[in-house]
Amino acid sequence: MLNLSRQRVDEALWKTYPLQALRSIPELQAARKLGRFMLFMLAGLIVILFLPWRQNVTGEGTVTSLTPQDRPQTIQNAIAGRIEHWAIREGQLVKKGDTLLVISEIKDEYFDPNIDQRLEEQLGAKQGSLSATDSKISALEGQLKALEDGLRFKLSSAQNKVKQSRFKVRIDSTDLIAIRKNYQIAVDRLERYEKGYKDGLFSLTDLETRRLKLQEDYAKVVTQENKLDVSRQELINARIELSNIQAEYQEKMAKAMSDKASAVSYRAEAEGEISKIRNKISSVDVRQGMYVIRAPQNGYVVKTLKAGIGETIKEGESIATLQPESPLLAVELYVRAMDVPLITPGRTVRLQFDGWPAVQFSGWPTVAVGTFGGEVAIIDAVSSTNGKYRLLVRPHADDHPWPKQLRLGSGVYGWVMLDDVPIWYEIWRQLNGFPPSLKEEPKPAEGAKK
Incomplete structure (x- = not known):
């Protein structure tokens, strides 16, 4: 079997026979360092994935003013x-x-250089006409009062005449009754004389005397009847005269009242004309100031x-x-409709203005350079013509002031800051195209400043 050991070459052999080829082979320590570095990078990447990331909604817009009076x-x-x-x-x-x-x-009705004087003359003429109309109304009121008094007196006189005629009719009626009674007595006496004459009690002379007396009494009856008819006719005429007096005075009073109404109507027209002339004078004064x-x-x-x-x-x-001169600057940002429910007044906004270089880390706003702070002031209730919703952003009180060189209409790019999430979640959300998420439903007054 081979003599395997952990030593590459025997130390004695190494010292006795120094081999240059063996010396050129790199040691395994470098590989271990590379492995440790890769492990460190992997651990750092994992740690970074769990770091907090600030979600945001992006939008573009322009610089404007917060109040309409500050806009061009x-x-x-x-x-x-x-x-x-x-x-x-x-x-x-x-x-x-x-x-x-x-x-x-350029209007011909105002060309007269003395138009004020002409209008004053017209006003004076109308005022004089108004005074004359007032005098006429006063005179007509006096005439109406006189007619009322005359009517009252004449009616009283006519009513007295009617009463007198009525009394006369009563007297004549009574006299007629008495005369008729006497006539009836004369008729009865004549009948007795006629009978007595036949019986030889009265002479022919007495009979003829009674006949004459009867004719006289009959004549008195006819006369009294005629007199009663005359009295009744006088009563009718008195009543007719009373009605005529009432009709005549009513006609006169109606005419006077009509004249008064016409005068009152003319006075109202004159007052209207005076008001128009005064309005014209004021309008001319105002127009000359324009x-x-x-x-x-x-x-x-x-x-x-x-x-x-x-x-x-x-x-x-x-x-x-x-x-x-000094508008209250604001920024109008346009965001997508799907992002509007995530935004409420008071939300923090980071802004990058055209012409101001900036380095923006949207997820880490604290390390951004060259951006400026703002807060959402107004969210439009309806979308704009481009289908997006407009946000009005005002400067944040606790952030750096906006540049004084800003002009209305300058371009702006903004980030509306939302909640913090891990970086891995943000990467996963971006890859899947999901909208930003909120930990809780936003409240209308959340973060807003009064």
Whole structure:
């Protein structure tokens, strides 16, 4: 059998016969070092897989302002006019109330240089007409009162006449009854005289006297009947006169009331005309103040949309674009619809602005360089035209302030930070295309600052 041992060459032989070939063979210690290094790398990789990783939602957008009043706006003229003078240049800083543009009038109804005086004259004429109408109304009211008094007096007189006629009718009726009674007595006496004459008790003269008396009593009856008819006719005429008086005065009062109503209507129209003239005077004063177009707030004139002198502009037409001087900056990020349920107001956001170099480790935001902090302020309730949802991000109070050189409209790339997960889980999620996960359902006010 072979003499196998752990020694490669006997030490004595090695010293006695130094073999160069054996000396050139590498020792096994280098291989052991390589193996140990690979094991160390494998252990380090396993440890790294269990390190925490911050999940995030990415989005792109632009720099904007948090409030609408800080966003670029167009300056419009309220009235139509002709450009007479420009008082600013593009890029110039203007203060609130500074003159931007002066225009002149182009409507013919405002060409009169003394339009204020003309309107004042119209107002005075209408006020005089209103005073005259008030006097007419007062006179008509006096006339109505006089008619009412006259009607009351005449009605009283006519009613008294009716009463008198009624009393006269009663008297004549009573007299007629008495006269008829006397006539009946005369008839009875004549019958007795006729019988007595036949019996020889009375003479023919007495009989003829009674006959004459009967004719006289009959004549009295006829006269009294006629008198009663006259009295009744007078009563009817008195009643008719009473009705005529009422109708006549009602007609006069109706006419007076109609005239008064017409005067009141004219007064209302005059008051309306006076209000229109006063409104016209105020409108002219306001319109004359609109010939000078002023800056609504402090800002920079970005671009003029009209040029030249003598150019006509319509009312409500944009003439220049103004960028507010110190806007409250914010960032609008657009994220996918599947990521919106994971985001709530107050979530931390890391931002990378165009023009500012940065090294971003999305899973380890603490080691990022060149990025800036923000927090979600607003999440739109509806999607935008591109199908994504817009987030408004404001600066984070506890982070570095955003660069002062930022301009509205600059591009931004952002990461909305979510929860911490192991690296191996994040790799597995990315390989399978799963959305980020949350440990618990987000609350609307989680992390938000008042």
